[in-house]
Amino acid sequence: MDFSMEYEPQDELFAQEVREWIKENIPKEYHLFRDAYSITPEQWEIRREIARRLGKKRWLLPGYPYEYGGCDMDVSHMVVLKREFEKARIAHPPHYDSAVSLGAPAILATGTEEQKKRFLPPVLAGEVHTWQLFTEPEAGTDEANQQTNALRHERDKEYFVINGQKMFVGCWRGKPDYFLLLTRSDLQAPRHQNLAMFMCPANLPGITITKLDLYCADYVHSIQNVISDNAPGQKNQVFFDDVRVHQDYLIGGDHDGWKVAEATLLVEHGTAGPRDVRTPPENYVLPKFIEECSNNPDIAARIRENPLLMDNVASYYISNQVGRLWQIRNFWQQTNMVRAPGRGPQLTLYQKYFGPAAAMNLARVLGPYALIQDDERALLGGSYEALIRGSSLLAPSGTPEAQKIIMARSLGIGR
Ligand SMILES: Cc1cc2nc3c(=O)[nH]c(=O)nc-3n(C[C@H](O)[C@H](O)[C@H](O)COP(=O)(O)OP(=O)(O)OC[C@H]3O[C@@H](n4cnc5c(N)ncnc54)[C@H](O)[C@@H]3O)c2cc1C
Numbered sequence: 001m002d003f004s005m006e007y008e009p010q011d012e013l014f015a016q017e018v019r020e021w022i023k024e025n026i027p028k029e030y031h032l033f034r035d036a037y038s039i040t041p042e043q044w045e046i047r048r049e050i051a052r053r054l055g056k057k058r059w060l061l062p063g064y065p066y067e068y069g070g071c072d073m074d075v076s077h078m079v080v081l082k083r084e085f086e087k088a089r090i091a092h093p094p095h096y097d098s099a100v101s102l103g104a105p106a107i108l109a110t111g112t113e114e115q116k117k118r119f120l121p122p123v124l125a126g127e128v129h130t131w132q133l134f135t136e137p138e139a140g141t142d143e144a145n146q147q148t149n150a151l152r153h154e155r156d157k158e159y160f161v162i163n164g165q166k167m168f169v170g171c172w173r174g175k176p177d178y179f180l181l182l183t184r185s186d187l188q189a190p191r192h193q194n195l196a197m198f199m200c201p202a203n204l205p206g207i208t209i210t211k212l213d214l215y216c217a218d219y220v221h222s223i224q225n226v227i228s229d230n231a232p233g234q235k236n237q238v239f240f241d242d243v244r245v246h247q248d249y250l251i252g253g254d255h256d257g258w259k260v261a262e263a264t265l266l267v268e269h270g271t272a273g274p275r276d277v278r279t280p281p282e283n284y285v286l287p288k289f290i291e292e293c294s295n296n297p298d299i300a301a302r303i304r305e306n307p308l309l310m311d312n313v314a315s316y317y318i319s320n321q322v323g324r325l326w327q328i329r330n331f332w333q334q335t336n337m338v339r340a341p342g343r344g345p346q347l348t349l350y351q352k353y354f355g356p357a358a359a360m361n362l363a364r365v366l367g368p369y370a371l372i373q374d375d376e377r378a379l380l381g382g383s384y385e386a387l388i389r390g391s392s393l394l395a396p397s398g399t400p401e402a403q404k405i406i407m408a409r410s411l412g413i414g415r
């Protein structure tokens with residue numbers, strides 16, 4: 001069976017337009033990094049600028065309605081756009097911007113018309129940078145257990161006063177303009193009906209951001225394609241101390257927070273997102289790995305000496321292909337509007353298991369040179385090391401157990 005994703009002849013014209021746009025608009029200094037830690041603040045600014053240029057062209061979230069800053073692009077054009085960026089080895093934004101990736105679909109699905117008109121255009125223009133602030137010390141897998149209070153001010157009723165703490169959030173590059181902020185807005189109402197979501201300005205008095213230095217490098221699914229742009233090496237804690245935020249920054253109403261959070265989580269878990277297609281990414285690592293096994297004399301000798309290593313090669317190859325088939329299946333279902341609520345967590349769970357197993361296979365076959373970043377000796381420019389280090393990162397977007405719980409619920413079993 002042929003699963004290659006070739007263009008139709010009519011797509012070639014648009015592909016040409018995208019290639020020309022990339023040539024004219026994306027500076028040479030922009031290239032993919034083997035490790036998120038190596039991106040400098042200046043390179044981060046280039047990424048911000050690319051998002052702005054794409055926004056100006058209405059190509060940041062091109063499937064969105066024209067009135068909010070998209071251009072109502074159809075699926076086949078969106079696929080061409082993403083593929084051309086990939087072919088040029090450029091990660092299409094958002095670069096760790098939670099309003100573009102998660103906030104926009106939630107605002108579109110749950111916001112009032114007035115809120116959509118206010119929040120979406122700057123986000124789709126790439127003008128603002130937003131962090132997702134959901135997780136707290138006591139609210140990770142149990143996301144609804146929010147302890148950060150946003151309570152209406154006793155006198156100035158149009159203001160909320162926010163107190164609490166968020167952790168494992170944001171990224172270390174650049175300053176955020178907004179927080180997509182989940183809070184508890186009612187101390188009496190039942191669970192899930194007691195939450196409010198804000199697009200909260202990040203510069204309000206009473207907000208303190210402190211860095212959390214984590215050892216992890218990259219999301220586990222990047223082990224297939226060395227795209228480190230989204231990598232959250234370092235995260236942050238954010239403290240709210242009597243922060244006053246106006247009700248204009250609410251998404252939905254005072255008690256709609258869970259509805260908005262669910263809309264973002266559906267997208268984050270890979271189940272929804274009809275206006276933003278998730279194309280199966282090009283796998284850059286597999287062909288390099290196979291080439292290394294065949295043509296690198298040291299590695300070929302390792303395999304000859306220990307034929308059991310062939311099992312690791314085969315296992316890595318097969319699990320890559322299985323992952324790609326899941327991705328193609330999900331892509332097909334998404335673009336054909338097939339309702340299958342468990343498909344996103346199913347793929348995410350697979351990737352979370354695949355990552356550590358893949359890292360083990362790579363490390364065994366390639367040997368110690370896979371574990372160094374040394375410019376001269378490291379294999380694939382040190383990318384293997386970053387991939388192996390990142391493969392243990394299981395928590396973002398929910399732990400494996402959380403994925404199983406979501407799947408069970410979508411199948412109607414469990415709680
Ligand atoms: C690198 C990184 C990036 C992140 N980025 C963000 C971000 O941008 N924004 C944000 O809001 N959050 C972010 N997070 C937080 C992430 O979403 C949480 O870490 C994740 O949801 C798990 O929550 P927790 O860490 O509190 O672990 P817990 O929920 O305390 O879980 C601890 C362990 O218990 C298990 N467990 C918990 N509940 C159950 C259950 N009911 N059944 C079975 N097992 C269970 C878990 O699977 C896990 O193994 C990030 C985390 C990391 C590490």
